[in-house]
Each structure stands twice: as C-alpha cells, then as structure tokens.
Amino acid sequence: MSAATEPRAVPTRVVVAALIRKDLRLELRTRESVPAMLLFSVSTFVLFHFGLDARSLEGDLAAGVLWVTLLFAAVLGINRLFVAEREQGGFDGFLLAPVDRTALFLAKATVLFSFLVVLELAAVPAFAVLLLAPPGLPGLLELCALLLLADVGIAVVGTLVGALAVQTRARDLIVPLLALPLMIPVVIAAARGTAPLWLEAGAEPMPGRWPAILGLYDLVFGLLAYAVFDYLLDE
Amino acid sequence: MPDPDPVLVLRGAGRRYGERAALRNVSLELGAGRTLVVFGPNGAGKTTLLRMLATLLRPHAGEVRVLGRPLPADGYAVRGRIGFLGHDALLYRELSGRENLRFHARLHRVVPARVDEVLDAVGMTTRAGDPVAELSRGMVQRLAIARAVLHEPELLLLDEPLANLDPGAAGAVEPLIGAGSGAARVLISHDVEHGLEEADVVLGLRGGRQALLARAGEVDAAALRELYA
Numbered sequence: 001m002s003a004a005t006e007p008r009a010v011p012t013r014v015v016v017a018a019l020i021r022k023d024l025r026l027e028l029r030t031r032e033s034v035p036a037m038l039l040f041s042v043s044t045f046v047l048f049h050f051g052l053d054a055r056s057l058e059g060d061l062a063a064g065v066l067w068v069t070l071l072f073a074a075v076l077g078i079n080r081l082f083v084a085e086r087e088q089g090g091f092d093g094f095l096l097a098p099v100d101r102t103a104l105f106l107a108k109a110t111v112l113f114s115f116l117v118v119l120e121l122a123a124v125p126a127f128a129v130l131l132l133a134p135p136g137l138p139g140l141l142e143l144c145a146l147l148l149l150a151d152v153g154i155a156v157v158g159t160l161v162g163a164l165a166v167q168t169r170a171r172d173l174i175v176p177l178l179a180l181p182l183m184i185p186v187v188i189a190a191a192r193g194t195a196p197l198w199l200e201a202g203a204e205p206m207p208g209r210w211p212a213i214l215g216l217y218d219l220v221f222g223l224l225a226y227a228v229f230d231y232l233l234d235e
Numbered sequence: 236m237p238d239p240d241p242v243l244v245l246r247g248a249g250r251r252y253g254e255r256a257a258l259r260n261v262s263l264e265l266g267a268g269r270t271l272v273v274f275g276p277n278g279a280g281k282t283t284l285l286r287m288l289a290t291l292l293r294p295h296a297g298e299v300r301v302l303g304r305p306l307p308a309d310g311y312a313v314r315g316r317i318g319f320l321g322h323d324a325l326l327y328r329e330l331s332g333r334e335n336l337r338f339h340a341r342l343h344r345v346v347p348a349r350v351d352e353v354l355d356a357v358g359m360t361t362r363a364g365d366p367v368a369e370l371s372r373g374m375v376q377r378l379a380i381a382r383a384v385l386h387e388p389e390l391l392l393l394d395e396p397l398a399n400l401d402p403g404a405a406g407a408v409e410p411l412i413g414a415g416s417g418a419a420r421v422l423i424s425h426d427v428e429h430g431l432e433e434a435d436v437v438l439g440l441r442g443g444r445q446a447l448l449a450r451a452g453e454v455d456a457a458a459l460r461e462l463y464a
Contacts, residue, residue, distance in 0.1 A: 009315075010344045018341035022327070022334075029329040029366075089325035093382075095291060096325075097342035098315030234293075 012106070015099045019107030024114070026084055033080045034115050037073040041123040044069045049130040056133035063194035066127050067187050070120065071154070071180070077115050078158040079175050081108055082166035095233065105159055105229040112162075113155035120147050132198065139197030142206045149214035150190040153221060157182050160225040163232045182221075189213040240303070242267050242390055242419040243288065247297030250283050257283040260297070261445045265436060267389075270420040272430040272451075275440035276463045281423045282321070284440070285392050288421060289319040302390060315343055318388030318418070320396050324379035328368035332359055332378045335367060336385060343386035353381040358407050372399040377408065384411045391416065394423045427456045 027033055048057075048065050057065060085091045094104055124147070128136040137143065158179060165174035193210030197203050243265040250258040258280040265271045273281050286292045288301055290310035299306040302313045319325075326335045336350045354363045357377040367375060376399045383391065396412050397405045410416065414433065424430035431437070437454050439447030439462045446462060447454065 010342060014341060014344070018338055022330070022338050025334065026327060026329055084327060088327050089323040090327065092291060092319075092321070092323070093325040093339060094342065096289060096314055096317065096319050097339070098311065099342055 010097065010099050012100045012103045015097075015103035016107045016110070019094075019104060020110055023084075023107065023111040027111075027115070032083075033077045034118050036080075037076050037115065037119045038122055040076055041069050041073045041119065042126050044072070045123075045127050045130045057131045058133065058198050058200040060191070060195045062132060062198045063191040065131060066124070066194065067150075067191045069127075070116075070123065070150075071183055071187055073119060073123070074112075074116060074154050074158060075176050075179055077112055077119075078162045078179055079165075079172055081112055081159065081162040086166045091233070101230045101233050102226055104233070105163075105225060108162070109155045109159040109225075112158050113151050116151040116154060117148075120151070133200075138203040139194075139206065142197055143194060145211060146190050146193050146206075146214065149211055149218060150186050152218040153186045153214060154183060156218065156221045156225050157186075160221075160229065160232070163229065167232075185217050186214065189217070240267060241265055241300075242269070242302055243271070243421070244300040245297065248287070248294050248299050249296030250280075250287055250292060251295050256443050258287070258440075258443050259445075261438075261440075262297075263436065263438060263445075263448055265419055265421070267419055268417060269435040270414060270422060270433050271436045271438060272422045272424055272434035273438045273440060274424065274427065274430060274459050274462055275446075278442075279440035279462075280443040281440055282394060283443075285319075285321065285394055285421060285423060288390075289317055289321075289392050290314055291319075313390075315386060316389045318383040318386070318391045320379055320383040320391070320393045320412075322394060324367070324375050325382060326367045326375065326378055329366055331364045331366055332370070332374075332381075333363040335378065336363075336381060339382050339385055345386050349385060353385055353411070356407070356411055357381045358404065373401060373404055376400055377404055380408050380412055384416070389418055391418045391420045391422075393420060395425065396422070427459045431456060431459070 085094070161175055161179040161182065165171045165178065168174050189210045193206050196206055241264040243263065246262050248258065248261045249256060261284065263271070273284060275281050283292065287294055287299065290306060290313065293307045302316055304312050333350060333354065336354065337347060340347060340350050354360050357380055359374060359377050359381065362370060362374060367378065380396060391412055393412060400408065422430065422433055431451060434451040437447065437449050437451055438445065439459060441462055447458065
C-alpha cells in the first residue's frame, strides 16, 4: 500500500484539544449549560435558606445540602453535554474522521469538569453567604480538594451516562435515573469528608479515607468509561 | 470486464433495523474514478447504503469492501479517505462556516490553508465568518460540500448534493464533487436525466432490494422511472 492510501491517523491529543475548543466556544455562544447549572444551584440555596428557617447550617446538614445541590446541577449539564452532537450531526462528523473515538470521551469529560469548576467558583461562595455562619468557609483547602476529586468522578460518570442517554428519546429522564444512583458514592464520600469542616464547635481535620474513596471511585469509573465508551458510539 | 482494483465491492450486502430489512442482497463493483448513481423511491434503502459505505452503519449481511478494506473490520482505515455528504450538513449552527471547517480540518489533520481554499472554491469566503444558523439553505449546502471535500477524499458519497443550490452555485461546486474531481463517487439522485448524465454505473433500489444494476449506456430514463411507479 502506498503512503497516499495509508490511513491518516490523527494524534488523540490534537482531537481532544479540537473538541474541547469547539465545545467551550459553543457554550460561550449559547450559554445553555453553565448559567442554568448556576441558576439552579443558587435558587436551591435560597430555597433552603428560607425553607429551613435556620440562620445557618452546620456539619452533616450543611455538607448534604451543598453536595446534593451540586449533583442535581451537574445533571443539568450532563443532559446538555451531547445535545449538539446529536441534533447538529456532530456524532457523524466525528465518526467520519480517522480518529480514536475515546478522544470524544476525554474531551467531553474535560468539558463537563470545567463546567463544574466554573459552577463551583460561583455557587460555593453563594452557599457560604446564604447558608453558613460567618466567617464563611472554614477548611477551604480541604473543601477544594474534595470538590476537584468529586468533579472528576461526576465528569467521568456523567459523560458515560450522557453518551448513553442522548441515543434515547427519554434523555431527560434517563440521565437522572442512571447518573444519580451511580453517583451516590460521590455524595457520601464528599459530604462525609466535608461535614467535619463545618461543625458548630469548630473545624475538625478531614478523615483521609473520604478523599481516598473519591480517588478510587475516579480511577475505577475512569477506566471503566474509557473501556466501554467506544461501544456506546457504535450505533 | 471487472475492474482489477475496485474502490467498492459489495457481495450480498444487507442491513436491518431491528427486524426490518432496509437493504437486502446488494452486489456491485465500482472502479476508481467512476460514478455510481443510485436511484429509488423514498424508503428504498439509498441512504442506508450510503451510510453503510461511510462506515456509519455496520453491514449485517454479505461482504462490503471500501477502498480495498473490509467493513466493518477496517472502518478506521478508510474513514479519512471518504467524503460524506448526507441530508444533514454536519455543521454546528452557532459556529461560523470557517470555525466549522477548521474544526473538521483538525479532525482530519488538514492544513488550515486548505480551509480558505475550499471556502473560496464554494464561493463562501465573504460569509465564512457568519454563524451557520444565519445562512440560507443553499449556503449551508455549499459549506457542507466544502466540509465533505476538505480532506481531498478518494471516494465521495453524495446524497443529492445539488439540493438547494442555484445554477451558479451548482456550477461552482462541480470541480469539487463532479466527475472532474477525480474521486470515485456514489451519488443518490432523484433527477433521472441528470443522474444518467453523471453515471458510469446505475443502481436501482426498491423496497431495500437491488431492482436494477447496469452500465449507464445500457439503461434508459424510462426504465429508471419505473422504479418510482
């Protein structure tokens, strides 16, 4: 076979970068995902602020409110993650190119991760103002570590579920039905890790097992998603 | 006399959607640089055939070889050598034409200068910065053609490529997707006269079955119109 007829394989990093750039550009133009996620989160905190009739939350309750809200907000982003690919032929355009299909997984997971980080940059301070007692966010470094570890897990599982759900008619129903049960370990580990930081009596050290569990979750689901994603794109 | 190095070989090829057979027992060969024109009424299996050849659908029966490679096993090896133009433009509406083509250029490892070259060739240079959502259907079709030929494919799979194009635009894209492009072509058409002019080989499909296969000179327009009766 001549060089002219050899397949022109494209490096995966080039494809991932192109997909991320395109997705971020689309989000900047349409503003369909991050603003909706943020509005949902802040609205939920406001509802809790007035609904719980408490001046401030602490410990397990505060951690639970934050993490469950962030998870539901993430579901909104997951629902939209593959919509442009489905509705505007992005899947076909991608599948017609001589590229490693797992590049789409890596790119979409990175995009969802970045959406979550942007969301949290605004939503967590809003949570602190509305629902935590002054001075706001004790244990900020530990919280940031938990947020990043949880975001990786949510991004990985969310990308997998989003790719599966977008092939179905009941996408909006399938995403929460599949994603929420799969992400229960994330909420448990993240909330248990966060609760000691926000005790009324003062912050206690975060037990090391919770970030370790989140790390293990990220690893296991990351490998699983990487292995099966190609099959999800195959018709 | 059979072509010694055919671009397409189908032997008993078929495809189902669930229990329904969309394409049954299609057999043909197409040589390099030749044009196969596919005729048939709606639902005959034309689009299924095109998507199968583009590696977007797996064949469920028979043998399919594209550019010498068996499908679906070697789909990866032929993807960058096929130009596909289907019903959908495969362009993101919120991105401009240039942004869309640059995105596809990166996926196909095509140099950026080629983007401007094809934009110029389809007469879209002045509107290349506009979002696709703001363009007319004809302009979107021109961009879709530019996308399909961006990577200079050896095989063009074209589903009514001149739909929505005015005569001037149709003439402008002729060097890219016409017989002069040098690529082998599979062309779906409902325009019997024009299709016959383009064809080296004619395939007629009806109800997913191969109703007719002939060289262009061996079949007349009346026989093709019977497919639609």
